[in-house]
Amino acid sequence: MGATPCSSTLTGPPGGGHRRRGPGRGSGRLACGRVLVALLGLVSLLLVACSGDDDTAGGDTGGPEESSRSSEATPSTVAPPVEPLHHGSFASLIPRPTGLTPGDGELPLVASTAIVVQPEAEAEGAGGAADLLRGYLGPATGLELPVVQGDGGADVVGPPITFALATGGDGELGTEGYVLDIASRGVAIRASSAAGFGWAVQTVRQLLAPEVQSPDPQPGTFTLPVGTLRDVPRFAWRGAMLDVARHFFTVEEVERVIDLAAQYKLNRFHLHLTDDQGWRLQIEQFPELTEVGAATELGGGPGGFYTQDQYRELVDYAAARGIVVVPEIDMPGHVAAALAARPSLVCPGTPTPAIATGFSDGTTTLCADAESTYSFVQGVVDEVAALTPGPYLHVGADEAQATPPDDYQRFLRRATDMVRAAGKQPVGWDEIATAATGSDAIVQFWLSSENAAAAAGQGASLVMSPARRAYLDMKYDDSTPIGLTWAGTINTRRSYEWDPTTVEPGLPADQILGLEAPLWTETVTSLAEIEQMLLPRLPSYAEIGWSTPDGRTWDEYAGRIAAQAARWTAAGRAYTRDPVVPWPS
Numbered sequence: 008m009g010a011t012p013c014s015s016t017l018t019g020p021p022g023g024g025h026r027r028r029g030p031g032r033g034s035g036r037l038a039c040g041r042v043l044v045a046l047l048g049l050v051s052l053l054l055v056a057c058s059g060d061d062d063t064a065g066g067d068t069g070g071p072e073e074s075s076r077s078s079e080a081t082p083s084t085v086a087p088p089v090e091p092l093h094h095g096s097f098a099s100l101i102p103r104p105t106g107l108t109p110g111d112g113e114l115p116l117v118a119s120t121a122i123v124v125q126p127e128a129e130a131e132g133a134g135g136a137a138d139l140l141r142g143y144l145g146p147a148t149g150l151e152l153p154v155v156q157g158d159g160g161a162d163v164v165g166p167p168i169t170f171a172l173a174t175g176g177d178g179e180l181g182t183e184g185y186v187l188d189i190a191s192r193g194v195a196i197r198a199s200s201a202a203g204f205g206w207a208v209q210t211v212r213q214l215l216a217p218e219v220q221s222p223d224p225q226p227g228t229f230t231l232p233v234g235t236l237r238d239v240p241r242f243a244w245r246g247a248m249l250d251v252a253r254h255f256f257t258v259e260e261v262e263r264v265i266d267l268a269a270q271y272k273l274n275r276f277h278l279h280l281t282d283d284q285g286w287r288l289q290i291e292q293f294p295e296l297t298e299v300g301a302a303t304e305l306g307g308g309p310g311g312f313y314t315q316d317q318y319r320e321l322v323d324y325a326a327a328r329g330i331v332v333v334p335e336i337d338m339p340g341h342v343a344a345a346l347a348a349r350p351s352l353v354c355p356g357t358p359t360p361a362i363a364t365g366f367s368d369g370t371t372t373l374c375a376d377a378e379s380t381y382s383f384v385q386g387v388v389d390e391v392a393a394l395t396p397g398p399y400l401h402v403g404a405d406e407a408q409a410t411p412p413d414d415y416q417r418f419l420r421r422a423t424d425m426v427r428a429a430g431k432q433p434v435g436w437d438e439i440a441t442a443a444t445g446s447d448a449i450v451q452f453w454l455s456s457e458n459a460a461a462a463a464g465q466g467a468s469l470v471m472s473p474a475r476r477a478y479l480d481m482k483y484d485d486s487t488p489i490g491l492t493w494a495g496t497i498n499t500r501r502s503y504e505w506d507p508t509t510v511e512p513g514l515p516a517d518q519i520l521g522l523e524a525p526l527w528t529e530t531v532t533s534l535a536e537i538e539q540m541l542l543p544r545l546p547s548y549a550e551i552g553w554s555t556p557d558g559r560t561w562d563e564y565a566g567r568i569a570a571q572a573a574r575w576t577a578a579g580r581a582y583t584r585d586p587v588v589p590w591p592s
């Protein structure tokens with residue numbers, strides 16, 4: 008292969024369909040046919056060797072094979088990786104991938120490694136995933152990892168990480184599946200939607216040594232293990248829930264939690280936004296809801312709320328990580344903060360409550376007989392729906408002891424119809440099944456087998472959040488300093504050893520959408536405490552939601568979850584040293 012010089016443009020205008028994306032430090036691109044460049048260290052030393060062959064290297068799949076062709080001339084020009092080596096591994100991936108074929112060798116990420124997004128992949132949303140990858144790997148590796156649009160085979164600098172559209176040969180990947188091929192000369196990621204590309208990015212991140220999660224530059228070179236992975240999730244709904252009503256958490260804190268959920272490929276983030284202790288989302292038509300109703304929280308602290316702009320920021324942050332936010336406005340019970348803020352909603356003859364600063368006591372309700380209730384609910388539903396690009400709106404509907412059963416049914420039928428009219432699918436806690444709210448509703452099982460069976464009978468879909476297995480606010484064991492025990496204690500093993508299709512006998516498996524693990528925050532007051540309750544249990548739910556159940560054993564999983572601790576530590580996260588996990592010493 009004859010090498011001829013070619014023009015290498017670092018500042019010229021984009022051409023030939025290639026452009027650099029993202030907040031790259033460099034501003035240019037490399038434009039020449041087959042080529043390669045070696046450059047190392049922080050100084051850009053550009054050694055260009057062009058093939059006279061103007062074939063654009065068949066970059067239609069962007070696989071390692073393509074890049075290996077174009078890299079044939081390079082080994083002598085690429086300096087060896089800088090020691091120490093941080094070796095990547097397939098051994099501790101969570102969730103366990105559907106199919107994995109490890110190969111031999113490893114691929115170092117070096118100064119010349121570039122991220123290539125093919126146009127067909129860009130059209131399906133790979134650009135966001137590419138930026139995410141760059142953002143994840145940049146700080147610890149110290150690499151620039153420029154994101155380049157192109158066909159992947161031609162003007163690539165160093166061993167590429169290529170995002171390409173899945174082909175027929177990749178089989179049925181659905182909207183979330185992906186194929187990841189790691190060869191010694193490059194990485195190919197294939198998927199057919201933004202979500203699939205994004206989950207591949209999370210896998211790449213997890214395949215790298217735990218130090219990659221540090222916000223600080225790590226000396227040396229990170230490597231990826233060579234091999235092929237084909238990965239498709241089992242359930243469509245893999246959720247986590249955070250209660251920001253009992254204790255309020257800032258946008259930055261919630262984003263840290265969203266990042267953790269994304270790391271383990273959870274795809275739903277349910278925000279419990281209102282309760283007796285606070286109303287946490289600005290509603291423009293009813294400013295008093297947050298002016299008054301967000302002024303405190305459980306324990307009497309200062310509370311807080313999200314402006315609509317802040318909420319949009321959260322939704323966008325989640326969406327960029329493949330996560331749909333499910334907002335919950337809890338009604339007709341759990342409304343002390345709303346009633347305190349808007350006394351006109353209180354049923355005649357009953358006292359106006361104060362915002363609760365203790366546990367919920369089940370004594371408040373919206374008034375099903377008053378038309379003013381429905382104009383209020385309409386206003387709230389319309390604003391929340393307008394703020395929420397995701398298809399769901401959760402109406403709570405739990406523990407409405409103060410609402411007579413007839414009123415409860417009447418209220419929820421109207422409220423869920425408003426949700427539908429606003430273009431969203433209604434979701435409710437399992438009690439909602441007693442109001443026969445329709446086969447298009449999603450019913451979140453938490454406690455009552457009877458309600459779950461009724462929901463199934465109505466043709467509703469079920470999200471499984473059995474309190475005795477999936478409630479992240481339950482203590483690990485009696486020694487856990489915070490948390491509750493009303494549904495028992497849930498150590499990491501117990502959080503892992505169950506299945507959404509069998510945890511409640513008799514439910515039709517094809518109506519089970521997936522699972523969700525809620526963190527109620529009566530006893531949880533800080534980000535560190537959130538993390539102590541989530542880690543190490545959240546990854547259990549992520550694996551149950553994603554991976555096939557065959558061959559699932561605690562003994563095998565225990566080693567993988569133990570290995571995550573180094574990752575959490577590198578990322579500055581807190582976690583609980585649950586004694587059932589064989590932590591490395």
Ligand code: TNX
Pocket residue numbers: 367405406436453478480491527528529
């Ligand atoms: C039950 S689960 C509740 C919440 C509490 C939680 C505490 C559900 C739908 N209602 O209001 O915070 O228990 O574990």
